[in-house]
Amino acid sequence: MNLAQALSILSKSSPYAVSTERDNTQDLLSSYKDYIYIQTDIETAFKSALTSAKPSEIIFLCGSSGDGKSEILTRYSQQYKATRDFHLDATHSFNPSQTAIQALDDRFTQFKGNDKPLIVGINIGMLGNYAEEGADQHNDVKASIKAFLENRAEDIPTNHTFLDFEQYPKFTLTQEGSTSDFAAKFIARLTEQSLDNPFYALYNSEVEKQGHTILTANFALLALESVQNNVISLLLKARLIKDQFLTARALLDFVFQILAMDGYLFDNLFSEADNELIEHIQCFDPSNIHTRKIDEFVLQFGLGIEDKGFSALKEQVKSLGVFDVETASSYLRLVYLLKDEEQFVNDYTNALKVDFENTLVNQYADIWLLHKEFDGLGKQRQKINRFYKDTLISAIHCYCNRNSPLLDRDAYFISEYNGFKTAVELEVKPDFTAIKTSDVGKIGAFNAYIQVDGHTLLPMPISINLLELLTKINQGYRPNKHDKNAVLLLDEVIEQIITVANEKDTLFILKDDKRYKIANEDDEYFEVSGNLR
Structure with a gap:
């Protein structure tokens, strides 16, 4: 057994990638797989529900492909099969003629017809299919599934438990970091x-016997805590910016690829590979950044x-087995990966590190946390108001007035007829009450709440990509067809603003340097005033 063979169990093409009900015989690779097994929060919840389940109960363990359902179910099915029934994979049937x-x-x-609890492993898509196509005699189960899918928790029977992987997110954003x-x-x-770690034992043996190879160098690099943190930061960026979900199977294959591909770890992270995580992480290749220092x-x-x-860094990384780095791009990736590793820090790498910092992710995490933890009190109120005033409302104002950029701060463009532009003055501000009572769950987006002249608009989902666009709009950027999804959200907000504006009693009409004010005085008459600018 060598390190490459041991690591192969992580590959998605490995027979160990999906757990099945095998017999109890354990081969050597199975013991390696058992060593790296991590018990998750959803497994803890599943075990609790399983051990306390009563005869009339159904436990649905649901999620998406590759998230680890089969791993959890097979770990407990052998132990509890005498007292509980298991349906391990609801996408399969028992014979070819059966769906x-x-x-x-x-x-x-x-x-x-029996007195055992039932445990079902099922994908979310299959849940939806069964709710529509299942037999009428099981309408009670179908109704329960529909209630779960529609987030109507109060309509789910007490003897039905749904454990959903989506309710146990792989990433967390906290005050301590992401x-x-x-x-x-x-x-x-x-x-x-x-x-005691069989993988490290193989690594150590190979280094002692034959010196470093690219594989052992990659293992040594990944063993550094700072490198692990930077790799996880890349995965978080893929989740937030590329909307790429992290499943257990994808993660294991990702780690296998960055360790076992032909190049060094820092190159493998940003190379072509048959892995969905690496495909998205390629977009964050630090060698594509252009700043004065990097160029x-x-x-x-x-x-x-x-x-x-730089010469000092080249010598230092030889202790990790990194010798033959041939391109500037590779060295930039190496510096990026080691930028927080204290033993390699010097003035030169620190200067490059500044250009690698991603303020957008940090900014998004801060604002997301503000919404999640908002208590309505002074300090938080001040911080969250700054985001609404300086970023969100400012960008909405710029976007609304893109065809009339000289309008005052509180004026919003409504329409244009024969060269005459109409606008109204509106008070747009955050709805602190709605923010305080909102439920912020998934890290992919949070809802922003604004009021227009006392009217609360529909929640506006803010993703990291929309936050980036809002920032760019405030810097003068004009959205185009490539910003289609974000533009649709902005257009929906503008439509709501115009609906409120149509109720205003005062209208401004502008053309060139002329400005007219038309006021409806108690529905009795209109007062018109104007001036030359």
Whole structure:
């Protein structure tokens, strides 16, 4: 057994990628897989529900493909199969002439005829299919599933439990920072520098016998806590910016790819690979950043000019097995990965590090947390008001007035007829009451709430991509067809603003340097005034 063979169990093409009910014989690779197993919060909740389940109960363990349902179910099915019935995969049937829906019908019929709790592993999509196509005799189950899918918790019977992987997010945003507890624990356990760790034991043996290879160098790099944190930060960016969900299977294959591909870890992260996470992370390749300092480094590298800080880094990383780095792009990726590793820090790498910082993710995390933890009190109120005033409302004002940019701060463009523009003055501000009572759950977006002249608009979902666009609009950017989804959201807000504006008693008409004011005086007459600017 060598390190490459041991790591192969992480690959999505490995027979160990999906757990099935095998016999109890354990081969060597199974023991390696058992070593890196991490118990998650959803497994803890599942075990609690399983052990306390009564005969009339159904437990649905639901999620998406690759999230770890089969791993959890197979771990407990052998132990509890005498007292509980398991339907491990609701996408399968028991014979070729039977559909998956019919297999579920049979399983629910059996359940109603015996005295055992039933545990069902099922994808969200299959839940929806069964709710529509299941047999009428199981309308009670179908109604329960529909209630779950429609978030009507009060309509779910007490003997039905739905454990959904989406309710146990892989990433968390907190005041202490952003991380993925599952990914962090898994990578740390895989690379733990202890001979009790079979992977590290193989790594250590290979380095002692034959010196470093690219694979052992990659293992050594990933064993650094700062590198682990930077890798997880890249995964978080893929989640927030590219809307790429993190499943257990995708993560394991991702780690296998960045360790076992032909290049060094820092190149593998941003290379072509048959892995959905790497495909999205490629977009964040630090070698594609263009700043004065980075471009200067690339030019100097091409000319063979080396700063003493760069030369020191090249020597230091040899202790990790990193020797033959041939391009400026590779060195930039290396510096990016090691930017927070204290033993390699010097003035030269610190200067490059500044250009690698991603303020957008930090800004989004701060605003997301403000909405999640908003208590309505002074300090938080001041911070959240700054976001609404300086970013959201300001961008809405700029976008609304893009065809009339000289309008006053409180004036909003409504329409244009024959060269005459109409506008109204509106008070647009955050709705602190709605913000305080809102439920912020998933990290992919949070709802923003604004009031226009006392009218609360519909919640506006703010993703990191929309936040970036709002910032760019405030800097003078004009949205185009490539911003289609964000523009639709902005247009919906403008429509609501215009609806409120149509109720105003005062209208401003503008053309060139002329400005007219028309006021409805108690529905009795209109007062018209104007002046030349």
